[in-house]
Each structure stands twice: as C-alpha cells, then as structure tokens.
Amino acid sequence: MARIVEAFEDDAHVHVVMDLCSGGGLLQRVVDQGPLSEREAAAVMRSLLEAVAYAHDMGVMHRDIKLDNLMWRDASRDPGHVTLIDWGFSTWVPAPRAARLKGLCGTSFYVAPEVLSGAYDERADVWSCGVVLYVLLCGRPPFGGGRTEAVFRQIRDDGVPAMCGAPWPAVSEGAKDAVRRMMTYFAQRRPTAREMLQHEWIRGGGDGGDGGTNQGVNSADGAPLADVKQEREPELLRRLRAFASLEEPARRAAAAAARGRCPDQTRGLRELFAAMDPGGAGAVGAGALGKALEQRGGRPDPQELRALVAAADLDGDGILSLDEFLAAAAAPSCRRPEPAVHPEPGPAAPAAGKRAPARPPPAAPGAAPGKDSGDATGAADQGGLFDSRSSSPAPSTTCSLPYGPGEAGLAGRSSDGGSSAGAALAADLAGACCQLDGVGTLAAAPRAWGAAP
Known part of the structure; x- marks a missing residue:
C-alpha cells in the first residue's frame, strides 16, 4: 500500500505526501504487452494479497480492487513491488460477520456475486483479486461481451470463469486453481486473502503445481518453514509481539x-x-483474544498468548482494557522494513518533511496517487477485441485513465478511425464498464472524492 509520508494543511486544503509510484499501472502493461508470464503474475498476486490481507486484518475492506488501482512503485516494474491505490470506496468491516455490508459499489467486471445480492463481507475483495489474476493470465476479463447489465447477469447467474481457448491450454493447473479458488461463487467457501498466500502456485512463484497448500518442511520457493509460518500469522499477532518486545517505559x-x-x-x-x-x-482476556486471532488464521501457543496479554496489561489486573488493547494493537510490526519513500531519477519532488517554519508548502507534487480523480469513461457497450466470438477489432473507443499527479494516463485512441488492441482492451477492462457509486446506481461519469458511503 502507498504510505503517508507527511501531511500539510493550509487555509483551504489538506496536502498529503505519499509514496511515489512512478512505474505506471498494470492495466497499461497488459494493454501494451499482453498477458504476464506466470512468474510475473504470481509475484503480482503475492504482493496484492499481502496488502489485502493486511487491510482485512485491520478490519478494512477495499471494495474496488482492479487493474486500474495497481501501480508499480518505480520504473523497474518489479512484479513483486506493486502498490494498491484508490481506497475511496474502502470501509470498515462489521466485527460480527452476521452484520454484512450492503452498499453496492465497485467496478462491474470485478464485482463479486454476493455484492450484487446486497450482503457481503471482506471476501468480496478476494473475488476481485481472482478477476485480476484471470486478466493477468489471459489479457481479457472473465465476463464480458455485452452491456453492464449482461455482465452482472453472467456474474450473478453463472459466476464460473471460462478457461477455454488461447492461452488457457498453456496455463498451468496451479494458476487455474488459484483463479478458481479466489472466484469461488459462494463466499463462505472462498478462501481468505491470507489463506490464498499459502496457495502452492502463488507461494511457489508461478512454478506450476496442482494447487492447494504446501505441507512440507520448506515452501515451494525454498523459503524456510519459519518464514512461511510468519506469513500465515495475522498482522494483529505481529503487533502484539512487537509491543511485548518493548521495555516497560516504552x-x-x-x-x-x-x-x-x-x-x-x-x-x-x-x-x-x-x-x-x-x-x-x-475488558477482554486471553481466551477472547485467542479466538479473535484464530478467526484471522493465527494460532498462538497458549503460553505465549498469556505472555502477550501480561505485557499489554499495564495495570496488572489480568485483563486488557480498551486503552491497553489499542496501545498494543497499534504497535507497528517490523516485518519487511523498507525506506519511507522510493526515490526516482528525474525531476525531484520537494523533500518530504521539509516545510517553512510559518506555513506549509502549497502542494505536495510527486506524491503517489492515493485516489484517482475519476474512472475511465466510455460507452456502456462492452463488446471488443477480446470477444470470443470474433477476432476482429472492436469499434474505435476512447478512454482516459487518470493515474494521479505526475502519471501519464492511458489513452486508447486510433488516428485512422480504427481501433488498436490497447483501445479495445482499455474499453473492455475500464472504459466500457460502469462504476457503481455505493448506493446501487451506475455512474458513467467520473466519481467525486468521497462518493462512497
């Protein structure tokens, strides 16, 4: 995720400086060069699922995961360094799972069946991740070829991603299994983001396999079992351990x-x-805390759990008050430390943290896009180059995807009245699919900041 480096405020605006993401978006990459290799796709999915699992551990759901919202951090375009942006539709997940979310929002090609039914939880994000992987592997969306209503009908009434025709015969069974698992129709049977991180194909870096999870001493990519176990652990458990490692004054x-x-x-x-x-x-005790960790995939040893509670129990009464829990759970974990910003060659943005003594700078140029200024606009008709019924190009389509300050938007235009593959794919994946505005209506125009409920 793009992190906040600094924030400034003046009389009219709040300026947020975030991580610089200068490598462009994944949609641009697929439009320009077609599907990714399995190794690249697996690295992208691992990076994406780590961000999604972290957010879910913290009780947050993104609700608009799509290629448009995945950016490379720098010009090297390392598949393992992808940033998930645009959290404008994100929301808190109700703690009891019986209290489901009801707001209809997202982007049509990526919407899970239960979202269309009007009752969903964070596992709808996992479905969207499955759609992302599908597109990365074959270069086209799993449901398409008609208007938005037709796409919804396919998702709601069928929901099974087709894997026939090129290039699917050449795609490994492990990759197909990862797509099927994330796009499991019934949400209660769908794995969580953290469980998908243990999928053999994802953890093995796209080396194939028949799916499932590894049970051996080492992971598929040779990582020691201790590292694999750490990946399975929820962020909350890591934070409790980080807090317990501090001295009492700290x-x-x-x-x-x-x-x-x-x-x-x-x-x-x-x-x-x-x-x-x-x-x-x-107040809560070790038993309630242990159950909450188990629901998030963590199974701490009972003795360790009691030690973690004792470390956070600052008043010594044997239980955790809300203030004590917040202090321990808000402690940052120290997994995979990274620099605060990712410097890039070229025109330098103002250094983060440097501001005039009397007033802040008027803007924060060079900040990573944490929110798009709007989604692609275009016709509601979704036929295109990747319609399986025809190999001919789609009618000319123009769409522009704003990626934020300093990023060149994607424009799929044809100078001779025809249509390029980029224009068709951009229309298929972005321009032609309508945006759901959070209240159950379709918004074809760019959405405003804060449109989500």
Whole structure:
C-alpha cells in the first residue's frame, strides 16, 4: 500500500505526501504487452494479497480492487513491488460477520456475486483479486461481451470463469486453481486473502503445481518453514509481539500515545475489541483474544498468548482494557522494513518533511496517487477485441485513465478511425464498464472524492 509520508494543511486544503509510484499501472502493461508470464503474475498476486490481507486484518475492506488501482512503485516494474491505490470506496468491516455490508459499489467486471445480492463481507475483495489474476493470465476479463447489465447477469447467474481457448491450454493447473479458488461463487467457501498466500502456485512463484497448500518442511520457493509460518500469522499477532518486545517505559509511552489518537484512526481495532467483548464489559482476556486471532488464521501457543496479554496489561489486573488493547494493537510490526519513500531519477519532488517554519508548502507534487480523480469513461457497450466470438477489432473507443499527479494516463485512441488492441482492451477492462457509486446506481461519469458511503 502507498504510505503517508507527511501531511500539510493550509487555509483551504489538506496536502498529503505519499509514496511515489512512478512505474505506471498494470492495466497499461497488459494493454501494451499482453498477458504476464506466470512468474510475473504470481509475484503480482503475492504482493496484492499481502496488502489485502493486511487491510482485512485491520478490519478494512477495499471494495474496488482492479487493474486500474495497481501501480508499480518505480520504473523497474518489479512484479513483486506493486502498490494498491484508490481506497475511496474502502470501509470498515462489521466485527460480527452476521452484520454484512450492503452498499453496492465497485467496478462491474470485478464485482463479486454476493455484492450484487446486497450482503457481503471482506471476501468480496478476494473475488476481485481472482478477476485480476484471470486478466493477468489471459489479457481479457472473465465476463464480458455485452452491456453492464449482461455482465452482472453472467456474474450473478453463472459466476464460473471460462478457461477455454488461447492461452488457457498453456496455463498451468496451479494458476487455474488459484483463479478458481479466489472466484469461488459462494463466499463462505472462498478462501481468505491470507489463506490464498499459502496457495502452492502463488507461494511457489508461478512454478506450476496442482494447487492447494504446501505441507512440507520448506515452501515451494525454498523459503524456510519459519518464514512461511510468519506469513500465515495475522498482522494483529505481529503487533502484539512487537509491543511485548518493548521495555516497560516504552509500552507506557505507547499507551499514552494511543489514548491521544482520534477515534477514527483506531475504528477497526475498536470494532475488533467490541467483537471480543460482546457483553460490553470493557475488558477482554486471553481466551477472547485467542479466538479473535484464530478467526484471522493465527494460532498462538497458549503460553505465549498469556505472555502477550501480561505485557499489554499495564495495570496488572489480568485483563486488557480498551486503552491497553489499542496501545498494543497499534504497535507497528517490523516485518519487511523498507525506506519511507522510493526515490526516482528525474525531476525531484520537494523533500518530504521539509516545510517553512510559518506555513506549509502549497502542494505536495510527486506524491503517489492515493485516489484517482475519476474512472475511465466510455460507452456502456462492452463488446471488443477480446470477444470470443470474433477476432476482429472492436469499434474505435476512447478512454482516459487518470493515474494521479505526475502519471501519464492511458489513452486508447486510433488516428485512422480504427481501433488498436490497447483501445479495445482499455474499453473492455475500464472504459466500457460502469462504476457503481455505493448506493446501487451506475455512474458513467467520473466519481467525486468521497462518493462512497
């Protein structure tokens, strides 16, 4: 995910400086060069699923995962360094799973069946990840060839991604299995993002295999079992361990800092605490904490769990209050440390953190796009070059995908009145598919910031 480096405020605006993502978007890559190799696709999916699993651990759902919202961090376009942007439709996931989300939002090709039914949870993000992998492998969406309503009908009534025709015969069974698992029609049978990280094909770096999870001493890519176990662990468990590793003065300082945070900054953790404390007693013990971790794929040793609770229990009463839980759960984990920004050659953006003593800079040029200014616009008709019934190009389509400050948008235009493959694919994957505006209506025009509920 693109991280916030610094924030500035003036009389009219709030300026947020984020990680610089200068490598362009994945949609641009597929349009220009066609499908990715299996190794590239597996690396992209691992990076994407790590971001999605992290967000889900923190009680946040993205709700608009698509190729348009995946950016490379730098010009090297390393498939393992993909950033998930545009969190404008993200929302907090209700702590009890019985309380489902109901807002209809997303982008038509990537919408899960349960979203169209009006009751869903974070596993709808996993479906969208499956659609992303499908497109990365074959260069076309799994459902298409008609108007938006027809796409919805295919998703709702069938929902089975077709894997016939080129290039699917040459795609490994492991890759196909990963797509099928993420695009499991019934959400309750669909794996979580963290479970998909253990899929043999994804963890093995696209080396094939027949799917499933590895049970051996080493992972498919040769990583020690300890590293694989760490990947299975939820972010909450890592943060509790990071907090327990601090000296007592540092833990108390962290608790004081947590008390000063705005409630909106810790809403996901507060939702989690409420789920562990259904009676409203205002405190949870090791048992409730252990169950919450198990629901997120973590199975800490009981002795370790008691030690983690003891470390976070600053008043020594044997249980965790809300303030103590927030202090421990807000501690950043130290997995895969990285530099705060990714410098790029070329015109330098203003250095993060440098501001005039009396006033902030008027803008934050060079910041990574954390929010698109709008989605691609285009006709509602979705026929195109990748319609399986025809190999001829689609009618000329023009679409522009704004990627944010400093990024060149994708324009699929034809100078001679015809249509290029890029224009057709851009129309298929972006321009022709309508955006759902969060209240169940279709928005063909660019959406405004904050349109989501």
